[in-house]
Amino acid sequence: MPRAMPGLLRHAAVAVLIAGLTWSAATPAAGHRLEVFAVAEGRTVSGQAYFPRGGPAADVPVSVTGPDGTVLVHLKTDAEGRFAFTAERRTDHRITVRIAGHEAHWTVPADELPKGLPGHTGASPAPASPAASPSATPPPAASPAVPDAASATRLEAVVEEAVARQIRPLREELRAHDERIGWTDVLGGLGWVAGIFGALAWVTARRRAKTL
């Protein structure tokens, strides 16, 4: 049998091994969860399914359901885990991705979608101008007013879309930041392990003392 290493060297070797494993655990590592994220830019809703720190979820089925559960869209992610669809209605869109036992959800709330879209009842929203009558017979006197209201709505939609596009990288970064597993998480878990087994040790020691 090979000779056991002298005491100090043994303990040092074990300590180095444990430190190395813990360190490599706290650096970016393959996650096990599936995550999905989507942003509305105007009518286009685009997003990505991925494993945090583990890469994209490619070629995965995506289902989009409305608030009442009806399936609105059915699509698949591309090789980079990205997908996109056009929203038809101004309702909450619940995006679900499922792969090999993992499931992830993301809801694009209705108010991220442009106001010009029909609501879930299918009715068109009333025009912004207070003097408007049903669109079938616009009064000639009001015709200068209607283009202004329409262009104001259009401008609003364009600005909203531009803003959404600009802050999208920020949102993705924020999400990635939230999902990072850092030192504190690993150490917290290890602390709990020590605590649980410490409590167990205390209980068994007391039980032994009683039986002596």
Next chain:
Amino acid sequence: MHIVDGLVSPPVLFGASAAAVAGVALGLRALDPDRLPRVAMTSAAFFVASLVHVPIGPASTHLMLTGLGGLLLGWTAFPALLVALLLQAAFFGFGGVTALGVNTVVLAVPAVVAGAIARLVLRWKGPGSAFAAGALAGGSAVLMAAGLLGALLAVSGPAFVPLAQALMAAHLPVTIVEALVTGAALSFLMRVKPEAVPVSFPAAAAGTSHA
């Protein structure tokens, strides 16, 4: 290989959870209080192992260390794994909370079986076979776990059968990595701290010299 909530059918969930409770009870009964630090360290190792990623080509996988745990702890691997899985679910969101019983059974049963077989090999072939015994424990634990999970999924519903098959295929690279890592870990342990390995070597102990 942690499954999320709502994946397996209720009968499978209840059965597996009951089996997990039984396994943990057995493990706690087999627990020698003097060995608690060892159990705690193994539980910590399970907890951390899934964060240690091993790149395989474009993808990467993570360690499980269940084979090593089963070899070192035997039935006590059940509570050690349960604690690690619970903390992983709480801290990292790996796996569902109601699926804890299933996840524990899927990982612990193969750990115990693989560990027992590897201990037999180690005892039979002697300390020199540490790497081979470790590799056997690590690789078989992963394969059996994948197979068990696939079986539980398949029993839950026939729609899961292709998923079960995909699972087995997906875990082949992990099996190889786990076998190598466990083999290396065991031979390291045998040299650095042989008393940690619960195998009594017949007659060879007389020849050991301690400095």
